[in-house]
Each structure stands twice: as structure tokens, then as C-alpha cells.
Amino acid sequence: MSDSNYTAASDADKTHFIQCGVCQEWMDCRDLDEVCFHETHVAAPDVQYTGSKKVEDNE
Ligand SMILES: [Zn+2]
DSSP: OOHHHHHHSOHHHHTTEEEOTTTOOEEETTOHHHHHHHHHOOOOOOOOOOOOOOOOOOO
């Protein structure tokens, strides 16, 4: 995320942010795409998450 996004975030959100030791960019630890990117700094294919789905109760 950009520095302006970081400064605009609430204090509650900022508790989830860490700064990358390599590129000094802030990332949100709740966003796995950001965390994985800063692990390698290689762009990965965009994975579409399908979210949760209710499991049918067959009893
Ligand atoms: Zn980084």
C-alpha cells in the first residue's frame, strides 16, 4: 500500500500493518496477496477467492 493509504488508516487498522524490510512499503497482514508479494517481490498470478459456502446438512 502507499504511504498515504497508511497515514489515512485508522489506529485499529494500523495494528495490522507491518513495514517490509526489503522495500520499506507498508502491508496489511490481513491481505495474503500483499504478504506473499513482499516475501519474494515477484508478481504472482491473481487468485480469485471464492469465499465461504454453507455446507449442506445431509442428516
Ligand atoms: Zn517489500
